[in-house]
Amino acid sequence: MKEIVNFARVRFPAVGENEGFARTLTAGFLMHLQVTPSQLADIKTVVSEAVTNAIVHGYRGEDGRKREVLLELCFYKDRTLLIRVTDRGRGIENVEKAMEPFFTTDREGERSGMGFTVMESFCDGLRVSSRVGRGTTVTLFKRLHK
Numbered sequence: 001m002k003e004i005v006n007f008a009r010v011r012f013p014a015v016g017e018n019e020g021f022a023r024t025l026t027a028g029f030l031m032h033l034q035v036t037p038s039q040l041a042d043i044k045t046v047v048s049e050a051v052t053n054a055i056v057h058g059y060r061g062e063d064g065r066k067r068e069v070l071l072e073l074c075f076y077k078d079r080t081l082l083i084r085v086t087d088r089g090r091g092i093e094n095v096e097k098a099m100e101p102f103f104t105t106d107r108e109g110e111r112s113g114m115g116f117t118v119m120e121s122f123c124d125g126l127r128v129s130s131r132v133g134r135g136t137t138v139t140l141f142k143r144l145h146k
Contacts, residue, residue, distance in 0.1 A: 007074040011069070013067070014065075049115045050085035051071065053138070054089070082140070083123075084137060085137070124141050126139070
């Protein structure tokens with residue numbers, strides 16, 4: 001088992017303005033870890049994508065102030081960062097299909113369907129687990145080089 005150096009767990013209402021809160025919280029968590037500006041930008045981007053997916057797709061049509069997103073951050077001694085974003089919303093019917101570039105369920109055409117593709121390209125590992133009617137958990141791994 002990997003040795004944990006630091007971790008954080010925070011729940012917040014599933015509203016759009018909390019996407020920025022999640023990015024800022026993550027940047028604060030990383031401040032003492034000597035990450036490069038490029039690594040920080042990548043990490044903030046994947047957090048933004050994962051949290052936005054939880055808010056927009058997980059709770060589509062619901063009052064986000066009554067629903068929550070869980071953000072977990074864990075930094076291991078081997079300089080691996082784990083980021084986990086969980087919602088208890090609609091779930092994803094077909095995770096494999098949802099992870100295809102440009103796939104979107106957005107009928108209004110405001111979403112590009114590139115969220116998982118962006119997350120996957122900026123991280124060293126991505127896992128998505130979901131159950132329809134129960135919610136989705138996105139787990140990302142990023143190796144932080146000195």
